[in-house]
Amino acid sequence: MDRRFFVRSAGLAGVLSAGVAPAVVQAQANVRWRLATSFPKSLDTLHGGAETFSRKVSELSGGKFQVSVHAAGEIVPALGVVDALQAGTIEAGYSVGYYYFGKDDTWALGAGIPFGLNSRQMTAWMFEGNGLKLMREFYSNYGIINFPGGNTGAQMAGWFRKEIKSAADLKGLKFRIGGFAGRVVERLGVVPQNLPGGEVYQALEKGTIDAAEFVGPYDDLKLGLWQVAPNYYYPGWWEGGPQVDFYIGRKAYDSLSAEYKAIVEAAATSAHVEVQARYDARNPGALKQLVGHKVKVLPFPKAIMDAAFKECEALYAELSAKNPAWKKIYSDLQAFRRDQNLWFRFTEAQFDRYMQSAKL
Structure with missing residues (x-):
């Protein structure tokens, strides 16, 4: 019998029983x-x-x-x-x-x-x-x-042309920031800007924007932003x-x-x-290089962190009230976050704080 006719006529069960399956399976x-x-x-x-x-x-x-x-x-x-x-x-x-x-x-x-x-x-x-x-x-x-x-792990908050000492310094700040975080900083008076990475340096240099966040030292080092915005803030509370x-x-x-x-x-x-x-x-070595470029590595003042946290909670409550999908998933994440932070408070955080203060 012609083999091609046999394969067409017999169906899969016939092909398998006839022992010619390997060629078919191989093709798939x-x-x-x-x-x-x-x-x-x-x-x-x-x-x-x-x-x-x-x-x-x-x-x-x-x-x-x-x-x-x-x-x-x-x-x-x-x-x-x-x-x-x-x-x-x-x-x-x-x-x-x-x-x-x-x-x-x-x-x-x-x-x-x-x-x-x-x-x-x-x-x-x-x-x-x-x-x-x-x-x-x-x-x-x-x-x-x-x-x-x-x-990525917790990210840096980004590069600022001027120091940020209070929440008032954020008012009207043109800040290149991507994604959902723009919803929050907008509530703090910031004007979020959505720019691709390749345009950030020129925008900062010309003053089109006042600040920009990207990722962290390893990626940020490649952009050369310290030359036009020497204040490098942390943490990127929107990307923990x-x-x-x-x-x-x-x-x-x-x-x-x-x-x-x-x-x-x-x-x-x-x-x-x-x-x-x-x-x-890779981030530690890159951060050392940035410091070598005279970059100022600065923490956000607690007052700014507190103001941002308050606005986040308000936004999440608003979204939960009008978006069932958000509410369902965020409620679960919120409960998980609460338990995780309780646990990390006694273990990871204490260990990290000690090791970071130890003279190694």
Whole structure:
């Protein structure tokens, strides 16, 4: 009998029983995805998380599952990742949830909100609390499933041309700040500006903006902002533990075999660990270099932190009153944060304070 006729006629059960399944399975096993990130290649820590994911997927699948990685602007704009996923232009994206708060403020909860969780707490909420379950339920409305893919750890508050000594100094301040945090600083009288990283230096130099936040020493060092805004403030209270996510189109994910789904999860988790490890390892040396450039590393006054915290709580209450999705997820995060801070108060915080004061 003609083998091609046999394969067409017998159906899958017949193919399997006839022992010709390997050729069919092999044909189905090769998968090619395109992944777009929201970051330029120069941010080797963040964009690098996507490269790690791609490499691990290939290694774990024996090269049968390939993910090509595209930096911001190569196939979609930096903030166009979610729209591209929904349109089916790409199968996967690597981005930060608070970029998309314009669609729904609830997106920010999947990344990090002002005075939210630190990086370890965020990971705990995602993997051992209800975070991943709740966010996946929310993202399903957009045809997306997410996998945690990294965290920067607590960020710096950014670069200021003039010192900030009181909340009054924030009034009218033109501040380059991204995402959901702009909602909060606006309530403090700040005028938030949304500029891509490549335009920040020129804007500060010309006085178009008065201050700019980016990430932390390792990434900030590359921008040279100390030359035009020498006051480097901390902490970035709006980004105490911001998480980066792998967003995957639900149709693309559901088409994968169980084995390939497990590979996606394992590769994302590997990137999740690696991204923060890189930041923790590289930020200290970069900070030393910045200090060598005569940068003033300054803490925000407590009065400013208190004012910001008060505005955050008011905003979150307003959102809970009008947005059921926000209320459901934020209430869970809020309870988790309360217990985590109680625990960290007795262990991590005390240990850290002692070690940071010890003469090593």
